[in-house]
Structure formats: C-alpha cells, structure tokens
Amino acid sequence: MSLPKRIIKETERLVAEPVPGINAVPHDDNLRYFDVTIHGPAQSPYEGGIFRLELFLPEDYPMTPPKIRFLTKIYHPNIDKLGRICLDVLKGNWSPALQIRTILLSIQALLGAPNPDDPLANDVAQRWKEDEPAAIQTARDWTRTHAMV
Amino acid sequence: MSSLTNNPPGQRELVYCHLCRDEWYRDEHGLVCPHCGGDFVEIIENTNDPRNHNPNLPEVFGVESDDEAGPAATYIRIESPNFSFTSTQRNFGSRTQQHSRGATAEAGRDGVHSNPDDMILELFTNMLRNIVGDAHAGGVGGATPETPSTGPEQGQTTGTGPTRSPVHPHTPMPSIFGPPPPVFRWPYDSSARLNPRDANSPQPHEETVLDLPTFLASFFGPGAPDTGGLLARVLGIPPGAGGDYVYSQADLDRVITQLMEQHQGNAPPPANKEVIESLPKIKVTAKMVADGQDCAICKEDLVKEEEVTKLPCNHTYHFDCVSRWLEAHDTCPICRHPVTPEDQRPAAPQSPGAPNRAQSTMWPFAHSVPSRHNRSSSSGPSPPSSGSPGDQGSGSGNRQIGHRWSELFRRRDNDRS
Numbered sequence: 001m002s003l004p005k006r007i008i009k010e011t012e013r014l015v016a017e018p019v020p021g022i023n024a025v026p027h028d029d030n031l032r033y034f035d036v037t038i039h040g041p042a043q044s045p046y047e048g049g050i051f052r053l054e055l056f057l058p059e060d061y062p063m064t065p066p067k068i069r070f071l072t073k074i075y076h077p078n079i080d081k082l083g084r085i086c087l088d089v090l091k092g093n094w095s096p097a098l099q100i101r102t103i104l105l106s107i108q109a110l111l112g113a114p115n116p117d118d119p120l121a122n123d124v125a126q127r128w129k130e131d132e133p134a135a136i137q138t139a140r141d142w143t144r145t146h147a148m149v
Numbered sequence: 150m151s152s153l154t155n156n157p158p159g160q161r162e163l164v165y166c167h168l169c170r171d172e173w174y175r176d177e178h179g180l181v182c183p184h185c186g187g188d189f190v191e192i193i194e195n196t197n198d199p200r201n202h203n204p205n206l207p208e209v210f211g212v213e214s215d216d217e218a219g220p221a222a223t224y225i226r227i228e229s230p231n232f233s234f235t236s237t238q239r240n241f242g243s244r245t246q247q248h249s250r251g252a253t254a255e256a257g258r259d260g261v262h263s264n265p266d267d268m269i270l271e272l273f274t275n276m277l278r279n280i281v282g283d284a285h286a287g288g289v290g291g292a293t294p295e296t297p298s299t300g301p302e303q304g305q306t307t308g309t310g311p312t313r314s315p316v317h318p319h320t321p322m323p324s325i326f327g328p329p330p331p332v333f334r335w336p337y338d339s340s341a342r343l344n345p346r347d348a349n350s351p352q353p354h355e356e357t358v359l360d361l362p363t364f365l366a367s368f369f370g371p372g373a374p375d376t377g378g379l380l381a382r383v384l385g386i387p388p389g390a391g392g393d394y395v396y397s398q399a400d401l402d403r404v405i406t407q408l409m410e411q412h413q414g415n416a417p418p419p420a421n422k423e424v425i426e427s428l429p430k431i432k433v434t435a436k437m438v439a440d441g442q443d444c445a446i447c448k449e450d451l452v453k454e455e456e457v458t459k460l461p462c463n464h465t466y467h468f469d470c471v472s473r474w475l476e477a478h479d480t481c482p483i484c485r486h487p488v489t490p491e492d493q494r495p496a497a498p499q500s501p502g503a504p505n506r507a508q509s510t511m512w513p514f515a516h517s518v519p520s521r522h523n524r525s526s527s528s529g530p531s532p533p534s535s536g537s538p539g540d541q542g543s544g545s546g547n548r549q550i551g552h553r554w555s556e557l558f559r560r561r562d563n564d565r566s
Contacts, residue, residue, distance in 0.1 A: 092416035097445035097482035
C-alpha cells in the first residue's frame with residue numbers, strides 16, 4: 001500500500017525542522033511506525049530524562065489518531081504502567097488537522113502538567129492528590145532510574 | 150445410584166461424604182450428607198473403604214501378579230498389624246497407572262499427618278492428575294475391569310449371593326461397622342472410575358467420576374490437560390495466577406487497550422450528509438496561494454484556480470478531504486466549528502461549563518486562519534461551544550469514562566494482589 005503524501009510530508013518536516021526535545025524517526029521497513037524520544041520538560045520531575053515512545057499511524061490516519069505508547073517506565077497520573085496515555089487529543093478530541101509533531105508536543109506538555117483529576121493510573125493519581133511532594137519525588141526517582149541511561 | 154451393596158446381610162450401610170468426611174448410616178440419613186448437604190458420597194463396603202490411609206507405609210509383605218486383572222497388572226499389598234494397603238499397578242503401554250484401594254488404617258486414626266489441609270490438597274491434586282492423565286492417554290474406556298472380581302480368589306469372598314462382591318483375599322476386613330473414627334481419609338482416586346470395584350455390583354456415584362474426563366476435556370480441549378489450571382479454577386485462585394487462564398494479563402491488557410482505542414468518548418457525531426454536499430465551493434485565489442494556505446487534512450499547498458470547499462467558519466479544504474472527516478465528525482478540523490446548522494443537528498447533550506483540560510490540548514492552528522476571516526464576520530451568531538478547542542473535549546462524559554477506566558484498573562490490580 002502506498003504511503004499517503006501527508007505522511008511523507010510530515011516525516012520530511014520532522015527531520016528537516018525537528019521540534020526541540022522531540023525526536024521521531026520512522027522505521028526503514030515500516031514508514032508508519034516511529035521510534036520517538038521526548039525529553040522531560042524543564043522544571044518538571046521528568047527533567048533530564050529521555051523517554052522512549054512508539055508511535056504508529058493507522059491505516060486511516062489522519063482520520064483517526066496515531067497510536068502512541070510510552071516504552072520508558074514513567075510515574076505520571078495520566079500514563080499507566082503499560083505506557084498508555086490518557087490525552088483527549090489522542091481520543092475524542094482528535095482532528096485531522098493535528099499531526100505527529102503537535103501530538104508529541106501535547107505529550108511533552110502533559111509531562112509538564114500532570115492532571116490527577118483525569119487519571120489513567122489511579123494509584124499514581126491518588127498519591128498525586130494526597131501527597132504531591134512525595135509523588136513528585138517518586139516521579140523524579142523513576143526518571144533517574146528508568147529515563148537516564 | 151445402586152441400592153446393591155456387598156456388605157453382609159444384616160449390616161447397616163455406612164455412607165461416607167467425600168466433601169466433609171462425615172459418616173452416617175444410610176437408613177438414617179440417606180445418600181445426601183446430613184452435615185454439609187453434599188452428594189459426593191459413597192457407601193463404605195468391605196472391599197472399599199474410602200476413608201483411611203496412613204502415608205507412613207509399613208513394610209511390604211508381598212508383590213504378586215494377577216493374570217485376571219488384565220495384561221501387566223500387578224498387585225502390591227502392604228500390611229502391618231493394624232494397617233493394610235493394596236495397590237494395583239497396571240501398564241498401558243509405557244504409562245503406569247497406580248491406584249490404591251481397600252486401605253484401612255487403624256494407625257491412621259491417631260492422625261499421623263500434621264497438616265490435614267496439605268494432605269487433602271496433595272491427594273486432590275494427585276486425583277486430578279490421575280484423571281487427566283488417563284483421559285489424555287485415551288484410557289477413558291473406563292469399563293475395563295481391573296479388579297480381580299472373577300479370579301481364583303473369588304471363593305474367599307464373604308458375600309453370600311450372586312450380587313455379593315468378592316473381597317480381595319489379601320485385604321482384611323476393615324472394622325468399619327463401629328462408630329466412625331475421626332481419621333484422615335483417602336478422598337478418592339482414579340481407580341474408582343477405571344476399575345469398578347465389583348462388576349456385579351455397581352458403585353454409588355460412579356457416573357460422576359466417569360464424567361470427569363469429559364468435564365476436563367471440555368475445559369482443556371484434547372491433548373492439553375493441565376491439572377494446575379484446573380486446580381486454580383476449582384480452588385478459586387485468582388485469574389492470572391493459574392497460568393493458562395483465558396484472561397491472562399496480556400490478554401486483558403490487549404482487550405482494554407483495544408477498548409480504549411475504540412472509545413471515542415465525546416467525539417462529535419457525523420455531520421448531516423446533505424449539508425456536506427451543499428457546502429459552498431470556491432476557486433483558490435492568488436492571495437490564498439501567496440498566503441501559503443494548504444489543506445490542513447492532506448497538507449497539500451493550495452493551487453491557484455483549484456476548487457476548494459469552504460466551511461461556515463471560512464476554513465477551506467479539498468472536498469474529498471473534508472467530506473471524509475465530516476462524515477465521521479461534524480467539526481471543522483481546524484476550529485471545531487460544526488458545519489451542520491444548529492437547528493439541523495441531532496440533540497446532543499452538551500454539558501456547559503465542563504472542566505477545561507487546556508494543559509493537554511495543543512491547538513496549533515490559529516496561524517492558519519486567514520486574518521480577514523475573523524470569527525465575528527462568520528455566518529451569523531457563532532454557535533456556542535464552538536470557539537476555542539480547549540472548551541470542548543474534556544466534558545463530564547470524558548471524565549466519567551476516565552473514572553470508569555481507573556475503576557477497572559483498580560479492580561484488576563486488586564485481583565492480582
């Protein structure tokens with residue numbers, strides 16, 4: 001199946017004008033499958049960490065959102081232990097005008113602004129609400145353990 | 150269920166419950182356990198006392214062959230002054246089936262086993278393994294008589310009529326007719342299924358045992374017996390712990406991920422088809438090209454004189470691009486303005502004042518709105534909740550779904566711990 005022009009364009013632009021702190025490289029054998037890294041935002045418990053993700057553009061992209069998952073373990077109320085991400089623009093708020101780069105920016109922003117009121121990892125969200133400093137410290141510890149290699 | 154037993158005449162039938170190990174006289178309480186209400190019961194007979202077994206085996210008195218029992222069958226008899234244990238070994242090709250029968254143990258009454266629960270569990274596991282193993286070997290032809298009921302020893306039976314069962318000559322008469330002693334008992338084993346104790350005298354509840362292989366096969370399918378998995382089911386070990394549970398953790402994760410991906414939550418409904426068809430089409434002007442406008446869906450630059458579709462919000466797309474999207478969701482991809490006029494929209498419950506989740510929404514399109522197309526100039530009064538993308542999408546419905554998912558995850562985690 002031929003690759004839609006849009007995906008080629010997006011890929012070219014990701015390479016030509018990379019977003020700071022974000023890197024997305026398609027697999028040679030599957031141009032819909034991307035290896036992604038996102039740098040933890042400054043002033044967040046994820047600062048200094050480099051988080052690996054996988055991104056897949058489904059058949060009907062951009063009519064449906066990309067499938068994205070964290071591969072690096074991360075302590076975050078909106079990301080569960082399998083790396084699944086709770087983000088509105090990846091679900092019902094997807095729009096075909098969004099792109100890989102904007103979605104990855106959204107994820108980076110989510111790292112900087114966890115939202116324990118709309119949790120995916122319930123235990124993490126609970127702790128975030130009850131003892132935020134402790135939760136942030138755990139997130140920092142996890143970043144050091146898993147995202148700094 | 151047979152009313153025939155091989156107890157001597159005048160003896161009261163003693164019934165034994167395999168579930169709670171209670172005993173009672175049949176003429177008093179019948180064949181349902183008066184203690185636990187179970188019906189996994191057996192009438193205790195001279196030739197088969199399911200109760201007692203002393204695992205500390207005494208010396209072996211003798212090993213002998215019994216041609217009557219079929220090919221390659223061997224009886225092993227173990228005796229001590231207050232204990233006797235008879236075992237039949239029979240070879241099915243390379244498989245060896247072993248069972249014990251007719252065990253009585255005066256010594257067992259003292260409670261040799263320090264942990265009865267462990268013993269029961271162990272015996273139960275062995276029982277299952279025997280059953281599954283037999284089924285696996287194709288040995289379900291359970292009618293094969295293995296007990297030497299017609300052997301030369303028959304002359305030594307204590308029975309007095311044709312329906313009386315022979316007693317194995319080497320098995321002493323158990324003293325079962327007194328008050329039942331509180332001892333550890335032999336719950337069951339596969340021999341009861343494969344080897345009727347007496348071909349002339351059908352045993353109570355034998356059909357239950359015969360059904361077990363079928364029962365197991367229905368669980369495991371042919372060729373894949375797994376007593377551990379069955380044990381997990383029977384004993385109520387939580388899912389995932391048994392190893393082959395249908396909902397393994399990976400399966401569950403996969404299903405949930407799929408559900409999460411399919412769930413579009415508060416995604417807007419499709420646009421009205423006629424409205425899509427009647428959207429105005431315009432020619433791309435030189436100014437639009439000079440502004441570097443593109444179709445936000447296919448990302449192609451607009452070409453002069455090309456025909457594009459203009460939405461009520463003044464955003465322009467290729468018709469093929471935008472109609473495909475609008476047929477799924479009635480929003481402008483750039484600004485989320487619905488194309489269907491308000492009075493033609495299906496009544497969609499919108500929750501005003503829903504909490505905003507602005508921090509997770511990146512809306513990168515303000516730059517692509519041509520400046521002359523500011524919103525106040527667009528068609529009439531702007532519909533509510535169509536303005537900034539951040540206003541939409543994280544309505545209460547979304548939050549509820551989130552809570553439901555987290556509830557699901559919590560339950561799963563609890564199950565695992």
